[in-house]
Amino acid sequence: MDYRIKAGDTLSHIAATRKTSVSALMKANPQIKDANLIVAGKTLRLPGSSDGFDDMPTKNPGGKSATKRNDKTSTSGSPASGASSDGTKGPKGSPYDIAKNHLNKNAGSLKLEKKGVGADMDDGVGNKVNCANFVSACLEQAGMISNSQHHNSVRGLQQNLDNDKDFKRVSLKDAKPGDVVSLKTGPGLDDRHVVLFAGWKNGKPEFIGSNNRNADGTQRITMSQADYPILSIHQYRA
CATH class of the missing domain: 3.90.1720.10 (endopeptidase domain like (from Nostoc punctiforme))
Structure with missing residues (x-):
């Protein structure tokens, strides 16, 4: 569903109450260029209200959260991308x-x-x-x-x-x-x-x-x- 921005709202507050992240909100709403500048009365598309990706943790085969974006070490035994x-x-x-x-x-x-x-x-x-x-x-x-x-x-x-x-x-x-x-x-x-x-x-x-x-x-x-x-x-x- 969508969220109508209220006076006093911040992206970080909205992200916390909606169990998402600021970066995910910005990805879902490319019209936002500055995370510190949102306008009351405007509508935000919440991650999950339509198909797309968020920043919630996915578990890798080792059972640990896979959060590092620049890790250069592949998971042992896992096929290469596109194999x-x-x-x-x-x-x-x-x-x-x-x-x-x-x-x-x-x-x-x-x-x-x-x-x-x-x-x-x-x-x-x-x-x-x-x-x-x-x-x-x-x-x-x-x-x-x-x-x-x-x-x-x-x-x-x-x-x-x-x-x-x-x-x-x-x-x-x-x-x-x-x-x-x-x-x-x-x-x-x-x-x-x-x-x-x-x-x-x-x-x-x-x-x-x-x-x-x-x-x-x-x-x-x-x-x-x-x-x-x-x-x-x-x-x-x-």
């Missing part, structure tokens, strides 16, 4: 490779394509909430799910994969590029985001998906690290 040769594959290919072919495309433009992932995406989904729509389409293109299993909500896609005997939940340490990762982005039941695991970079997990990276809040296909708690990782085992 699709070690990833999960369906009858028609790797969902990671399929997703990577669309890096930096706007989700709104991708949906207009008449073949491939774009053709499998639902045109009726808003351009700020395409994460499950995009991941579902990548799984369809890889031959891992049918059109009837496509879902435009994270929770719906989670349930469909839980009900599919070809998918099993795994831990982060066992994740492979192409696995479906659902993240908790806020306190609400539907404050969720879904991406594909892309490997490890500097000891932290990296993900690819449709993320709120444009200045107007719309989504673009990007690959990055995320600091949200992980709800589930589904791995194709057929």
Whole structure:
């Protein structure tokens, strides 16, 4: 949900009461150029009110919070970022490779394509909430799910994969590029985001998906690290 700024509010106070961070608020609201200058009456988009990434701690395979951004030591035994040769594959290919072919495309433009992932995406989904729509389409293109299993909500896609005997939940340490990762982005039941695991970079997990990276809040296909708690990782085992 959004938050209307009140007189006397500061970003740090809002971040503390909403269990987020100043940097996450600024990422979600690119119109804010100075963290010390916000205007009463204006509306803030809270991280988790639509798909995107926050600055909450994610646990790495060692069980410690992965908070260092510049750690140059990779986690022992973890595949390198983008190691699709070690990833999960369906009858028609790797969902990671399929997703990577669309890096930096706007989700709104991708949906207009008449073949491939774009053709499998639902045109009726808003351009700020395409994460499950995009991941579902990548799984369809890889031959891992049918059109009837496509879902435009994270929770719906989670349930469909839980009900599919070809998918099993795994831990982060066992994740492979192409696995479906659902993240908790806020306190609400539907404050969720879904991406594909892309490997490890500097000891932290990296993900690819449709993320709120444009200045107007719309989504673009990007690959990055995320600091949200992980709800589930589904791995194709057929």
